[in-house]
Amino acid sequence: HAQRHINICALEIGYLERIKIKEGQSVKENDLLFQVLPTLYKARFDVEAAEVKVASLEFNNTERLFNQKVVSQNELSLQQAKLAKAQAKASLAESELKFTEVRAPFDGIVDRLRQQQGSLVKEGEVLTTLSDNSIMWVYFNVPEARYLDYMSETKGDKDSNTVELLLANGKKFSQKGKIA
Numbered sequence: 001h002a003q004r005h006i007n008i009c010a011l012e013i014g015y016l017e018r019i020k021i022k023e024g025q026s027v028k029e030n031d032l033l034f035q036v037l038p039t040l041y042k043a044r045f046d047v048e049a050a051e052v053k054v055a056s057l058e059f060n061n062t063e064r065l066f067n068q069k070v071v072s073q074n075e076l077s078l079q080q081a082k083l084a085k086a087q088a089k090a091s092l093a094e095s096e097l098k099f100t101e102v103r104a105p106f107d108g109i110v111d112r113l114r115q116q117q118g119s120l121v122k123e124g125e126v127l128t129t130l131s132d133n134s135i136m137w138v139y140f141n142v143p144e145a146r147y148l149d150y151m152s153e154t155k156g157d158k159d160s161n162t163v164e165l166l167l168a169n170g171k172k173f174s175q176k177g178k179i180a
Contacts, residue, residue, distance in 0.1 A: 001139065002131035004106060010121040011099035012036055019117050027104045027130070034102040034127055041097040048090035055079070055086035108132040138165055138177065 010016075018035035021027060062079040065071045111129040115121055142150075154161070161180075165173035 001137045002108075002133050003135040003137070004108070004130075004132040006105070006130055007126045008033060008102060008104075008128050008130050010034070010036060010123060010125045010127055011102060012041070012096070013123050014038075014040075014100065014121065016115055016117055016119045016121050016127075019113065021110050021113075021128075023110060023112055023128075025110045027108060027110060029104055029106050031104045032101055033104055033110070036100040036102070036121065038097055038100040041093070041100055045090070045093040045097045048086070048093040051086045052083070052090045055083040059083045102127060104130060106130070106132055107134070 014036040016034060017037040020032045020034065027033065059076075059079040059082070062071055062076050066073065066076040108130040111131065113128050115125070115127050121127065161178050163177050163179055165177060167173055
């Protein structure tokens with residue numbers, strides 16, 4: 001069993017525009033795996049970015065008028081709040097736009113692709129799985145009598161917990177393991 005094994009899911013609804021990986025491929029943390037068509041999210045971000053520009057211009061103009069003692073501190077504070085609100089909305093739209101990119105959360109190996117390019121994916125739909133095989137756990141059954149014999153032979157000696165894995169074809173696995 002892999003050290004980490006997770007489902008990679010779509011973060012937003014949309015059409016699967018690009019698949020940047022192949023089944024069985026090794027990927028690094030933060031590699032782009034999938035791209036959901038970002039048209040609506042890009043348009044929303046562009047609108048909010050334009051609103052930031054407008055609010056910034058209004059704030060700068062009001063600040064200039066305040067410095068000339070034409071408008072009050074309250075008017076300046078109001079424009080500053082409008083600018084902060086516009087910036088927050090733009091930040092939210094940018095985050096939503098980034099959700100159209102599905103990236104690897106850690107180094108690992110990609111499993112079978114469950115969706116193909118052009119598919120309509122729903123938020124939370126599994127696209128593939130990712131496994132970190134840098135450390136593997138092997139689970140096996142041992143008869144109780146053999147386990148008790150092993151424990152009495154080793155007497156809790158930590159150096160004696162090294163084991164070799166005998167594969168189904170009778171060959172030993174190249175790396176040794178430890179019993180935990």
